[in-house]
Every structure is written in structure tokens, then in C-alpha cells.
Amino acid sequence: MLIASAAVAYALVLGGAGWAGAATASTAELKRAPAASVVTSTPTPTPTVEVRAVPAAAPGPSRLRTCSVAGPASDGRLQQFQAQVVNASTGEVLYDRGGGTASRTASVLKVLTSAAALSVLGPDYRMSTRVVRGTEPGQVVLVGGGDVTLSRTPSGDESTYSGAPHLDELARQVRAAWDADPATAGTPITSVVTDASYFSGDAWEPSWNRKELYDGYMPQITALMVDGDRENPYRSTSPRGEDPVGRAGWAFADALGGGPSVVSGTAPAGAAVLGQVYSQPVSTLVQQTLIVSDNTIAEGLARVTAIEAGAGSSFSSLQQGITSGLSAYGLDTSQLRIADGSGLSGNNAVPPSYLTSLFVKVMNKEANLWPLYDGLPISGQTGSLSYSDRFSGDSSRADGAVHAKTGWIDDGYTLSGIIYAADGTPLTFAIYALGDVSDSAKQAIDALTAAFWDCGNNLSNL
Structure with missing residues (x-):
């Protein structure tokens, strides 16, 4: 039995090998063979395969951030409140309350004037x-x-x-x-x-x-x-x-x-x-206007920037002149409304999101922006953030960690810049307290800024 089975298997193998050899013969060899030797057969139909879309890989779970600033953000002294905070290393928006809405900035506008002057005039320009x-x-x-x-x-x-x-x-x-x-x-x-x-x-x-x-x-x-x-x-x-x-x-x-x-x-x-x-030089003038919020230098820089940008020499030329200078930084300027160079006008309008984006570039000292960074007041240490009514009391825990421009007009207080958070994360931020505000809005802004400093990259948007 074993011998017979083996013989059958051997014959099958030889037959299969022979069919395979015929199937792989070249076209020329088939043409040389006698017609009677050509075997025709009905081809086996190719089975239809249903192709189904492969679902995209599911995105990884977002990090669950648990550090809330709901308490200081709900302070009534902030009135009409807008804010945005960005992780400056990753570009991720960590916190947003009306960050895309353009509103009056008060003296924070001097940051835009300074950036435009450094772009158009350059840091070495002298009047x-x-x-x-x-x-x-x-x-x-x-x-x-x-x-x-x-x-x-x-x-x-x-x-x-x-x-x-x-x-x-x-x-x-x-x-x-x-x-x-x-x-x-x-x-x-x-x-x-x-x-x-x-x-x-x-x-x-x-x-x-x-x-x-x-x-x-x-x-x-x-x-x-x-x-x-x-x-x-x-x-x-x-x-x-x-x-x-x-x-x-x-x-x-x-x-x-x-x-x-x-x-x-x-x-x-x-x-x-x-x-x-x-x-x-402009590099020095920028620092002089930012550190104590000098309106006069800011207006002089704005007007000369507009002139050198070819926009004109009057207040009405500042919209074109300043936005032209800012365009060099690659950010969308379409929502900006520029009425003056100092921020004293309530007709200026800038979204907090523009400031958080610009301050990433300032922090990294891109292009000619290093004088702007060097001119920013520092919490508890220099300029308008070293006054007795800024970062006082419990907010003083963020002393030395906030590099930012202050702003104040009759119907608004603002603060925007860079926070080196407690966990080492660099944050860019903008806070607007607008409407029927009083001088105490400054302390509410400082308390919220210190809370951002506490949270760092664990800042929750809830």
C-alpha cells in the first residue's frame, strides 16, 4: 500500500510539473508547435474583490489638562473679558476666551508699533x-x-x-x-x-x-x-x-x-x-517707549515708519504703514485696525490671538525683534510692571517670570507678553479687561497671569 501510494503521488507531481512547464513556455515556442498539440481551455473567471475604504487611524487622545483658572478668570473686575494663552514651544492654544475677536488694546499697541518700526526702519536707524x-x-x-x-x-x-x-x-x-x-x-x-x-x-x-x-x-x-x-x-x-x-x-x-x-x-x-x-537708534527708542509706556516716542516711531514705508505722513497713513511693517513677520494682519501708534485711541483693534502669535516671534528674537524683547517690563523688577500696584501680594509669586507690555485707557486695561511658567513652559498670552473698568482691573489681570504661571502646560481651557 505504501509503495502504491508513493507511486501515485510521484505521478501527480510529474504531471503538475509538466503543466507548469507548458504554462510558462514562451510565445515563440507555442508558435513552433503543431496546431493539433495546442490545447485550449476556458479561462477561469477572476473573482471580484470588493475594495472597502480603510478608515483613517484614529487620532491619539488629547492630553487631559487639569489646572483650572476659572476662579481668577471670573473676577468681576475684568468686566468684558478676553484672553488667550499659547504654549510657545508647540504653538498649541491652551486657553481661549474670545481670542479671535479684535478689540481695543490700550498701550499694548506699542508692541505692534515697535515691531513695525524695527521691520521698516531697522534697529540702527536714527532720526x-x-x-x-x-x-x-x-x-x-x-x-x-x-x-x-x-x-x-x-x-x-x-x-x-x-x-x-x-x-x-x-x-x-x-x-x-x-x-x-x-x-x-x-x-x-x-x-x-x-x-x-x-x-x-x-x-x-x-x-x-x-x-x-x-x-x-x-x-x-x-x-x-x-x-x-x-x-x-x-x-x-x-x-x-x-x-x-x-x-x-x-x-x-x-x-x-x-x-x-x-x-x-x-x-x-x-x-x-x-x-x-x-x-x-530705533533699538533704543523702542526700549524707551515700552519700558514706561511712553506715548510720545511711540507716535514718533509710528509716523516715521509710515513715511518710510511709503504710506504717508498723517494719522490716516498709520493703518497702511504699520500693517505693511508687520507683514514681514508672516502673520495675518487683516483684522488689525490702527488709529494711532500709542494705543491711546479706542479705535484701535487687535485680536488677542495676533499678540500671542507675535510674541512667539518676539520670545525667539526673530528678525530684528530683539530690542522689543529687551524693552519689555518684567514683573516685580522693571518698568511699568515694577510699580507698587503691579504683581503685589499673592501675585508676587510670579515676580521675574512675566515679560509683558501693560495697557490702560479709560475703558480698558490690558496685558500681553511672555510667561516663563513654574513648570518651565514658555507661554505667550494676552488679557483684555474692557468696559466699565476701574484701576483695580490691574490687580485682577495680575492674579490671572499668576494663575497661568502656576498652571504652565497643564493649563485647562475649562
Whole structure:
């Protein structure tokens, strides 16, 4: 039996091998074979296979974050509350309350003005104030170039703007050039013409409250002024005047000596330059405006940025000028509404989400943004975040960890910047407290910011 079975199996194998050999013969070999030897057969139908869509892999479970800030976020002092917090390392939005809605920013807008200036002008750009020869004998023209820090204090005597250029140095240059020219040597300078034509349009933004002038927070914005048009050049907050160009002209006439008259006008084209002084570089001006929220520098930077961006020289040019500068950072500017450079106007509008995105770039010091980072106040340590009413009491646990720009107008308090959280996570954030707010909104904002610091990457959106 075993022998017979083996024989049958062997025959089957040989038969299968022979069929396989015939099936694999080349086409040429089939053509050479006699017709009678070609075996035809009905092909076996190919079975129909139903192809079903393979479901996409299910996404991995989101991290369950458990650190809630519901308590401080519900503080009534925040009024109309908006906020967003982003993990700056991953870009993940951890917390959002109206983050995509554009609203007034108060002085946080200075962050956008500074970023645009650093993009358009660059950190090394300096504004100049020139004196040129006039059209009449004994006449010189003082030409403003947008430097609001130019000082009437004596050289070596610092005004509120450290490192600012001084009128007495400009006067010294002019007298030296005047006396060195045989055509004017020995003759007096009898007339000073003030030229502020570098800026155009209104000197006062229509939506600003006029009390800001008299309370000492904002001057009329002109291309020629001294000490931000302060009555007291040594104080950051000091009443401003009704004629900043005239104040600068008379201060320069005093520095020249000899009692020249002062009139307004424009410089003749191609006039010889008799003297010139320069502002601090934009990198320094940005830090000076951010650290104490200086409105005057912010407006000067905004206007010069718009001019150099080709947008124009008036308030109405700032929308195009500032957004043009910001476009270099690759963020969507379509929701931005820019009425001024300082944030004093309630007509400005910026979504918190724009700020959290921009601050990621600031934190990483991309492009020319390093002066902006370096100029931010630090909680409990520098600038407007070191005042006695900021990050005080229990909120002081976040001292040194918050680098942010403050904001305040009559109907809003804001804070936006970077938090180095307790767990080491870098966060970017923006908080708006808008509406019928009081000064105590600052403490509510600080308490919420400190809670963000506590939570870090475990911050819950609930």
C-alpha cells in the first residue's frame, strides 16, 4: 500500500510539473508547435474583490489638562473679558476666551508699533534734526525730522530721555559753520524759521481725550518738538503745550544767542546744511517707549515708519504703514485696525490671538525683534510692571517670570507678553479687561497671569 501510494503521488507531481512547464513556455515556442498539440481551455473567471475604504487611524487622545483658572478668570473686575494663552514651544492654544475677536488694546499697541518700526526702519536707524541756510540774509531754518526726544536741556544734563541729542550742540555746529563761511562770517543770525513739514495732517488724533495733553501724557504730534513738548523736561509725566513747534524754535533761538526772531516756514530746496544731530537708534527708542509706556516716542516711531514705508505722513497713513511693517513677520494682519501708534485711541483693534502669535516671534528674537524683547517690563523688577500696584501680594509669586507690555485707557486695561511658567513652559498670552473698568482691573489681570504661571502646560481651557 505504501509503495502504491508513493507511486501515485510521484505521478501527480510529474504531471503538475509538466503543466507548469507548458504554462510558462514562451510565445515563440507555442508558435513552433503543431496546431493539433495546442490545447485550449476556458479561462477561469477572476473573482471580484470588493475594495472597502480603510478608515483613517484614529487620532491619539488629547492630553487631559487639569489646572483650572476659572476662579481668577471670573473676577468681576475684568468686566468684558478676553484672553488667550499659547504654549510657545508647540504653538498649541491652551486657553481661549474670545481670542479671535479684535478689540481695543490700550498701550499694548506699542508692541505692534515697535515691531513695525524695527521691520521698516531697522534697529540702527536714527532720526535727524537739521539746520540749513534760509533764503534771507541772517536766516537759518530748523528742520524737524520726527525726533521727539530732541532736548533743550544743556549737553551733559539728561532729560527724561537718556542719551537724547541737545539743541545747544546743534547751535554750536551752526555757529561754527556760519563763522567759517566768508559770506557770513562776522554777521549775526537774525531769524530762525521752524520747518515741521515732515509730518502732515492733524497734530491731535480726533478720538483722543484732550485731557491727556494737560495731564501730561500726550503732546500734539509734530515733526519738530523738544523733550516731547513737556513743560518739565526731566519728568516723564508733565503737562504739554499748545505749540510744540514754537517751543522748539524759541529754545533753539536761545541756544544760538543774539535774540533772533522765530517764524514758521519751510526750508528751501537744496539749502546748505549748517548742522545736524541724531536721535538714539530705533533699538533704543523702542526700549524707551515700552519700558514706561511712553506715548510720545511711540507716535514718533509710528509716523516715521509710515513715511518710510511709503504710506504717508498723517494719522490716516498709520493703518497702511504699520500693517505693511508687520507683514514681514508672516502673520495675518487683516483684522488689525490702527488709529494711532500709542494705543491711546479706542479705535484701535487687535485680536488677542495676533499678540500671542507675535510674541512667539518676539520670545525667539526673530528678525530684528530683539530690542522689543529687551524693552519689555518684567514683573516685580522693571518698568511699568515694577510699580507698587503691579504683581503685589499673592501675585508676587510670579515676580521675574512675566515679560509683558501693560495697557490702560479709560475703558480698558490690558496685558500681553511672555510667561516663563513654574513648570518651565514658555507661554505667550494676552488679557483684555474692557468696559466699565476701574484701576483695580490691574490687580485682577495680575492674579490671572499668576494663575497661568502656576498652571504652565497643564493649563485647562475649562
